[in-house]
Amino acid sequence: EKEYVGFATLPNQVHRKSVKKGFDFTLMVAGESGLGKSTLVKSLFLTDLYKDRKLLNAEERINQTVEIIKHTVDIEEKGVKLKLTIVDTPGFGDAVNNMQSWKPIADYIDQQFEQYFRDESGLNRKNIQDNRVHCCLYFISPYGHGLRPVDTEFMKALHEKVNIVPVIAKADSLTPIEVKKLKERIRDEIELFGIKIYQFPECDSDEDDDFKQQDKELKESIPFAVIGSNTVVEARGQRVRGRLYPWGIVEVENQSHCDFVKLRNMLIRTHMQDLKDVTWDVHYENFRARCIQEMTR
Numbered sequence: 001e002k003e004y005v006g007f008a009t010l011p012n013q014v015h016r017k018s019v020k021k022g023f024d025f026t027l028m029v030a031g032e033s034g035l036g037k038s039t040l041v042k043s044l045f046l047t048d049l050y051k052d053r054k055l056l057n058a059e060e061r062i063n064q065t066v067e068i069i070k071h072t073v074d075i076e077e078k079g080v081k082l083k084l085t086i087v088d089t090p091g092f093g094d095a096v097n098n099m100q101s102w103k104p105i106a107d108y109i110d111q112q113f114e115q116y117f118r119d120e121s122g123l124n125r126k127n128i129q130d131n132r133v134h135c136c137l138y139f140i141s142p143y144g145h146g147l148r149p150v151d152t153e154f155m156k157a158l159h160e161k162v163n164i165v166p167v168i169a170k171a172d173s174l175t176p177i178e179v180k181k182l183k184e185r186i187r188d189e190i191e192l193f194g195i196k197i198y199q200f201p202e203c204d205s206d207e208d209d210d211f212k213q214q215d216k217e218l219k220e221s222i223p224f225a226v227i228g229s230n231t232v233v234e235a236r237g238q239r240v241r242g243r244l245y246p247w248g249i250v251e252v253e254n255q256s257h258c259d260f261v262k263l264r265n266m267l268i269r270t271h272m273q274d275l276k277d278v279t280w281d282v283h284y285e286n287f288r289a290r291c292i293q294e295m296t297r
């Protein structure tokens, strides 16, 4: 049987844009190393992004991400094409001085804006390769009691540049009550420290109640508690992606186990176009305004 990611609904998110050409989306993952970033993106898009990499020495195989790496995959579902780019970033963590860990990532985002800005003002405007980052999933450790200084620093350094969607990593290491408490704590701290994460747009008043309810639940789930796994296990007579424990199985796509499905639906089915619009209208415009200001100084 074929598993679907679900982006075939993308044409519903746009109006005049050409469906034939296909869609593109760039997703970045960031956060401490070992929190399951590479595993989650693999689980999200059912594609083994790393399979084509040739450099398989022992270290590579344990999948330590040591530099910013871009993977592009073309996927097609029900005739809808999506060119998906994942920007995997090296986790920070072991370095003594963690506080500047956001710097290379912020520079990367700026460089993509800069490239676009240059191309846009150039002669070949029709064939611009757009590498701007539309969303950054920021992984928060499940073992702390909220945001650590490094998390706050990171998000504040990037929140004017990219749509930040915070997630609690490895949620299978927490009980449902612990997840609930940690989410509340993180939401409070985001507010307290003035961190501007991606805001879901207001729900149209003419949407049906079902949609409104889903929208409300989505907003209340932030930061999404996620579990990643690329292993297929048997659960209730079905083969599902999950993690096997002596005490039972956690299922990645079971909504009572974690917010994986919510996150994937948000990224792909419901908010992909909005994430792109905000990137374009807010983050890129800010960058452009800064460039023009500097040029005319």
Ligand code: GDP
Binding pocket: 032, 033, 034, 035, 036, 037, 038, 039, 040, 062, 063, 064, 065, 091, 169, 170, 171, 172, 173, 226, 227, 228, 229, 243
């Ligand atoms: P990264 O450094 O953030 O890219 O982390 P990786 O994806 O390489 O994962 C680091 C380790 O954590 C691997 O052994 C994964 O199997 C494991 N892992 C990934 N996601 C999860 C999760 O959701 N729960 C648990 N318990 N382990 C995970």
Ligand code: MG
Binding pocket: 037, 038, 039, 063, 064, 065, 088
């Ligand atoms: Mg990694």
